[in-house]
Amino acid sequence: MSESYGKKNPALESALSKSTADFYAPAGSDVLSRMDAYYSWVENRIRTDTWLYSRVQTSRPAPVITVRDAGHRQMEAVNFASQDYLGLSAHPDVINAAAEALHRYGPHSAGSPMFMGETDLVPQLEEKLQELTGMEHVLIFPTGWAAGFSSLTGLVGKNDYIIMDRLAHACLRQGAYAATTNIFKFDHLDHEGARKVLASIRTKDTVNSILVVSEGLFSMNADTPDIRKLQEICHEFDARLLVDVAHDLGATGPEGSGQPGIQDMKGRVDLVMGSFSKTFASSGGFIATHSAAVKEYLKMYAGPYLFSNAISPVQTAAALQASRIVTASEGAALRALSLGNALHMRARFSSNNHHCPGIAAPIVLVPVGSERHARLSHGLLMKKNVAAMIVEYPVVPLSEARIRLQLMSTHTIGQINDAVDHICEVLDEVRKK
Ligand SMILES: Cc1ncc(COP(=O)(O)O)c(C=O)c1O
DSSP states (O other): OOSOOGGGOHHHHHHHSOOGGGGSSOOOSOTTTTTHHHHHHHHHHHHTTOOOSOOEESSOSSSEEEEEOTTOOEEEEEEOSOOOTTOGGGOHHHHHHHHHHHHHHOSOOOSOGGGTOOOTHHHHHHHHHHHHHTOSEEEEESSHHHHHHHHHHTTOOTTSEEEEETTOOHHHHHHHHHHOSOEEEEOTTOHHHHHHHHHHHHHHOSSSOEEEEEESSBTTTTBOOOHHHHHHHHHHTTOEEEEEOTTTTTTSSGGGOHHHHHTTOTTOSSEEEEESSSTTSSOOEEEEESOHHHHHHHHHHSHHHHSSOOOOHHHHHHHHHHHHHHHSHHHHHHHHHHHHHHHHHHHHHHHTTOOOOSOSSSEEEEEEESHHHHHHHHHHHHHTTEEOEEEOTTSSOTTOEEEEEEOOTTOOHHHHHHHHHHHHHHHHHHHHO
């Protein structure tokens, strides 16, 4: 990053202004040529070392990683930007299971799950997910995104209602918009806000369905709703609750049961969905339900299930083996390490006068505030060999940019201490600019 800043350096000044929201839905008669302004802005951000996206891994996700940034610079970094909370992608049993599946079934599924694309590993994975969620029926998708999107498009009709936490994941928001125009958002974690919307809908409409949507652990805030309360409110108004446990299942809770387990709600939420792309060392996702009819219906009517190839055998085998570790005593030991790492990191930030919001979880957030400071921190952190995610508007509200650190059980205390110290130095430096 150039030392000169602001008005003395127009390229940097331009890179530090605007956000992706400014380039959303560009106007113009040619659908292919109206992205040029966005492209120039991105190029300028890459040149000024303020572009935090599109880094590629040149090694596996692990506490130390080699990475190439968008400006093609290769570096080694301590890695807090991978979602491999228990470090299972490096586990020899997971790697062997994936390799065996590759040799036995080949690299791809070669068909929709409805047309013979699933291997016999899939029912075994469903069974593990039934155990983890406490739900009787599980449907597996090739991505968590497809599972989230499908849970809404497959079940909610255009006359129905979706009431969602304002910060619910994009797959749920986009699924909601594809399902109905009757969408209401309540303030983050505000179950009383959800109740008010439910009450007002039910005074007018007792005929159509209502699905309330939230997450177990919100990854941009590291916080959790009161799932019991939300579920009770739903039932009070003849509505159903969907909770996305992508970040908490496996990584937290008794036997890896996530926030539903921590809140004594395992098996008591109407509908649960999740992803294998965080703790389960794979990609893929699932919807879990108590109803065999819901599962069967989604197979035919959730677009991404019927019209997309099934989860690959390699993905399935990795997720299956990871889920076996998650539910074994080894999983409990890894979760204890993960929690210890999270508590340690939060305490070290706190002793440096940085308060990390949210609960103790493998996601630790460090508030930065201004988008300019956040973008400047990105290049400085990479120079100090720390790979972290910078999150800024419109993903989070304006002027509430933050650094998101995703911990693995396999991070050492030394790596955490060094990273915290580097981040604190970088934040001090950018705030002086
Ligand atoms: C809360 C949440 N739900 C769903 C997804 C989608 O999962 P996947 O990456 O498996 O498509 C993600 C991934 O970022 C997520 O964070």
